Amino acid sequence: MDVLNGLLHGFSVALQPANLFWCFVGCFLGTVVGILPGLGPAATIALLLPLTFKMDPAGGIIMLAGIYYGAKYGGSTTSILLNIPGESSSVVTCIDGHAMAKNGRAGPALGIAAIASFIAGSVGILLLTLMAPPVAAFALQFSSPEYFALMCLGLALVVLLSGPSLIKGLLSLLLGLWLTSIGTDLFSAQARFIFGQSELLGGMDFVVVAIGVFAIAEVLASIDAGDKARMLPVPKGLRNLLPSWEELKACRFAFINGSLTGFVIGILPGAGAAISSFIAYGIEKAFSKHPEKFGQGVPEGVAAPEGANNADSGGALVPLLTLGIPGGGTTAIMLSALVLWGVRPGPLLMTESPDVFWGLVASMYIGNVVLLILNLPLVPLFAQILRTPVHILFPIILGISLVGAYGVSGRLFDVALLVGFGLLGYIMVKLRYPTAPLILGFVLGDAMERALRQSLTMSQGDLTILVRGWISATMLICAVLILLLPLMGRFNKARVQAIAEGG
Amino acid sequence: MIGSWTPGLAALALVIAAVPAQAQQFKPTRTIEFVVHGGPGSGNDVFARQLSTIIDQEKLSPVRVQVVNKPGGGSTSASNYMASKKNDPHVIACFTNIWLIDPLVQQAAVNRLQDMSPIARLVVEPALVVVLADSPYKTLGQFIDAAKASPGKLRWSGGSIMSRENTVRQLLMQKTGARWQFISFPSGGERLAALLGGHVEMMIVDPSEAGEQIRAGKFRAIAQVSARRLPGFPDIPTIQEAGFDIPDVPQMRGVVGAAGMSDATVAFYEDMFLKASQTPLWKKFVEESQLDGEFVRAKDLKPFLNSFEATLRDILKDAGVKVVR
Numbered sequence: 144m145d146v147l148n149g150l151l152h153g154f155s156v157a158l159q160p161a162n163l164f165w166c167f168v169g170c171f172l173g174t175v176v177g178i179l180p181g182l183g184p185a186a187t188i189a190l191l192l193p194l195t196f197k198m199d200p201a202g203g204i205i206m207l208a209g210i211y212y213g214a215k216y217g218g219s220t221t222s223i224l225l226n227i228p229g230e231s232s233s234v235v236t237c238i239d240g241h242a243m244a245k246n247g248r249a250g251p252a253l254g255i256a257a258i259a260s261f262i263a264g265s266v267g268i269l270l271l272t273l274m275a276p277p278v279a280a281f282a283l284q285f286s287s288p289e290y291f292a293l294m295c296l297g298l299a300l301v302v303l304l305s306g307p308s309l310i311k312g313l314l315s316l317l318l319g320l321w322l323t324s325i326g327t328d329l330f331s332a333q334a335r336f337i338f339g340q341s342e343l344l345g346g347m348d349f350v351v352v353a354i355g356v357f358a359i360a361e362v363l364a365s366i367d368a369g370d371k372a373r374m375l376p377v378p379k380g381l382r383n384l385l386p387s388w389e390e391l392k393a394c395r396f397a398f399i400n401g402s403l404t405g406f407v408i409g410i411l412p413g414a415g416a417a418i419s420s421f422i423a424y425g426i427e428k429a430f431s432k433h434p435e436k437f438g439q440g441v442p443e444g445v446a447a448p449e450g451a452n453n454a455d456s457g458g459a460l461v462p463l464l465t466l467g468i469p470g471g472g473t474t475a476i477m478l479s480a481l482v483l484w485g486v487r488p489g490p491l492l493m494t495e496s497p498d499v500f501w502g503l504v505a506s507m508y509i510g511n512v513v514l515l516i517l518n519l520p521l522v523p524l525f526a527q528i529l530r531t532p533v534h535i536l537f538p539i540i541l542g543i544s545l546v547g548a549y550g551v552s553g554r555l556f557d558v559a560l561l562v563g564f565g566l567l568g569y570i571m572v573k574l575r576y577p578t579a580p581l582i583l584g585f586v587l588g589d590a591m592e593r594a595l596r597q598s599l600t601m602s603q604g605d606l607t608i609l610v611r612g613w614i615s616a617t618m619l620i621c622a623v624l625i626l627l628l629p630l631m632g633r634f635n636k637a638r639v640q641a642i643a644e645g646g
Numbered sequence: 647m648i649g650s651w652t653p654g655l656a657a658l659a660l661v662i663a664a665v666p667a668q669a670q671q672f673k674p675t676r677t678i679e680f681v682v683h684g685g686p687g688s689g690n691d692v693f694a695r696q697l698s699t700i701i702d703q704e705k706l707s708p709v710r711v712q713v714v715n716k717p718g719g720g721s722t723s724a725s726n727y728m729a730s731k732k733n734d735p736h737v738i739a740c741f742t743n744i745w746l747i748d749p750l751v752q753q754a755a756v757n758r759l760q761d762m763s764p765i766a767r768l769v770v771e772p773a774l775v776v777v778l779a780d781s782p783y784k785t786l787g788q789f790i791d792a793a794k795a796s797p798g799k800l801r802w803s804g805g806s807i808m809s810r811e812n813t814v815r816q817l818l819m820q821k822t823g824a825r826w827q828f829i830s831f832p833s834g835g836e837r838l839a840a841l842l843g844g845h846v847e848m849m850i851v852d853p854s855e856a857g858e859q860i861r862a863g864k865f866r867a868i869a870q871v872s873a874r875r876l877p878g879f880p881d882i883p884t885i886q887e888a889g890f891d892i893p894d895v896p897q898m899r900g901v902v903g904a905a906g907m908s909d910a911t912v913a914f915y916e917d918m919f920l921k922a923s924q925t926p927l928w929k930k931f932v933e934e935s936q937l938d939g940e941f942v943r944a945k946d947l948k949p950f951l952n953s954f955e956a957t958l959r960d961i962l963k964d965a966g967v968k969v970v971r
Binding site for chain 1: 685686687689691692695699715716717718719720722723726748751752753754755756798799801805806807808827828829830831832833834835836838839840842843844845846854855857858859861862864934935962966967968
């Protein structure tokens with residue numbers, strides 16, 4: 144009953160006209176920020192922070208949270224249409240989302256992204272409402288060995304992402320793992336692979352690498368294809384712009400998968416939305432009846448990661464609001480915003496500032512509806528972008544990509560890096576190397592290395608720490624099983640063939 | 647404005663060259679760039695924006711003070727930018743300890759803080775040594791005795807090996823001969839979670855973060871990393887008071903100008919920030935963030951930076967970090 148009372152109180156706060164207005168403003172800004180690559184929710188919130196000093200804390204956090212989860216809605220738009228990941232969490236959406244757009248299903252892909260975001264976002268908030276404190280206690284059980292196992296599980300998914308050639312997939316992954324090690328090592332403070340460039344001391348930004356190997360490479364490859372490069376088909380008529388019933392039905396499992404995977408990984412302070420979307424995609428493909436179609440534009444391949452990165456927002460707020468632990472850059476700024484308004488974030492927030500806690504939770508239910516209403520009508524409009532002739536569209540993609548890379552930290556060095564990664568991606572496409580494993584390695588490698596070294600420091604070099612806990616042991620076993628899966632398939636095929644020949 | 651500025655500056659430079667600098671008054675003629683080494687929302691960024699808001703509201707500067715973010719490579723992107731603005735009297739930056747440390751350990755970080763124009767140290771951030779509330783260690787001494795009894799078993803969570811958490815650990819280990827592990831986590835949230843989950847035994851954390859956990863009965867503070875006791879924690883001894891005579895390791899924030907600033911220009915900025923630090927708004931910010939707001943002037947700052955750099959160099963060497971300068 145406490146929850147129900149709290150929620151009712153929350154709605155009474157969130158439905159005040161001023162707070163409704165801030166919720167809308169936050170969601171709208173979030174959508175815009177999500178669409179623009181390079182400008183992330185963290186930077187936007189930081190820039191708007193001084194404007195919120197005079198606001199009521201409840202209204203302020205409602206607006207900032209709107210920017211946070213709204214950005215994840217918007218992130219899918221450029222991924223699907225232009226193969227430009229707007230945020231790190233929407234990289235996976237590029238794979239099947241853009242493939243759908245190439246098949247003339249841009250509208251449905253956008254629609255599915257919005258619907259998956261709505262469903263999973265709402266489930267995430269529902270779980271946040273109902274079980275925040277126990278779930279937070281679970282998150283604290285995750286120590287470095289568990290994080291290591293989670294990252295192994297993520298890397299095992301490369302097998303599923305790699306396409307026809309496993310070897311090429313693994314090589315691409317290794318390249319990603321190496322790229323992520325560039326920069327200053329946290330443990331020893333030594334610079335690795337910086338080649339005398341002080342700009343590389345901080346490592347490379349994920350957005351720069353991803354935009355390079357996805358968007359720029361795509362444009363180069365299309366130009367290279369010469370006269371075959373033509374406008375992407377956009378069928379006329381509203382019916383073709385919205386997902387069909389069959390497509391929605393195909394996504395049933397993806398909606399649930401995205402919701403749960405996103406939420407569970409979201410509550411872990413050491414993981415991120417990008418990881419949750421990768422893992423949801425991997426699970427989706429592992430359990431699919433037609434895994435071979437993934438990458439060619441299946442709706443589940445959009446629904447699972449998009450759902451996951453939105454459910455992740457609800458999950459990430461669990462440790463923030465119940466324990467005062469921020470899980471990532473954006474939530475860390477929301478934490479400092481709370482402090483600046485005089486609210487004390489921590490274990491006592493829920494009881495001492497119910498207006499803020501329950502007002503925020505309730506506003507997120509409203510915000511998700513606002514986002515759906517805001518985004519669905521935009522789908523037909525955005526889909527028209529693809530009607531632009533290539534000689535106009537390609538420069539636009541290049542322009543957005545360059546500005547996005549520059550926007551990451553305002554350095555021309557990043558723009559040069561982007562061009563370099565564009566060329567790398569182009570070469571990989573030409574030689575038929577999959578680029579998704581590279582990105583996966585880049586995202587997970589850093590966290591995985593850290594978790595391993597933390598674990599071994601804790602145990603003074605004893606490797607058994609990695610399998611001592613049941614959580615980490617289970618995840619490592621799953622990872623091994625996933626790795627063995629294709630071998631079993633091959634073995635099975637050979638066996639069947641042998642039997643057939645013998646018989 | 648722009649047109650009159652260039653010849654004006656040239657004239658100013660001539661005059662400065664001709665007569666003793668202190669005779670001249672410096673007056674900024676265009677927007678002052680306030681460089682920050684973190685991205686928007688980082689601790690330093692929030693700090694600098696607070697300062698620039700106060701300077702703006704109290705009209706302490708005739709021109710706007712604009713925060714410019716130069717994130718990347720610790721402090722190196724920002725210090726490279728400062729080096730590119732040598733002799734420009736309109737570029738200042740907000741520095742922290744990392745500006746001293748990066749050039750010590752990174753071959754590629756070539757711009758030393760002392761070679762720029764240090765203006766003032768504004769605050770020192772104290773910290774608390776905390777354990778879980780149900781931990782057996784009631785004092786720092788008990789923790790260190792336990793660490794002596796089983797070397798290498800106990801663990802602290804912290805940031806990079808160059809951080810203050812590790813510096814304090816190194817100093818304590820040297821002093822006492824005890825040994826325990828330091829587990830690096832990149833974000834403050836992960837460090838907190840590691841202690842809350844019982845995966846490490848202790849951490850050093852800033853009082854505003856720890857305060858709530860202590861109030862909620864999750865953490866217990868056993869010592870302070872501070873020259874003097876914080877008003878909010880009058881009963882907790884400092885590390886030195888607890889009987890461990892190690893040098894003070896201040897986590898500082900201050901302002902530095904681009905290299906080649908005249909004394910008059912430094913004096914102008916010093917005066918501006920001194921006035922800002924005396925405003926009620928600033929005092930409220932310092933109090934709420936539980937900072938130590940002792941203002942250190944330019945003439946005292948430079949010798950301090952030199953001696954502090956020497957201390958840090960020794961500590962880093964002892965910690966096994968390769969020191970390049």
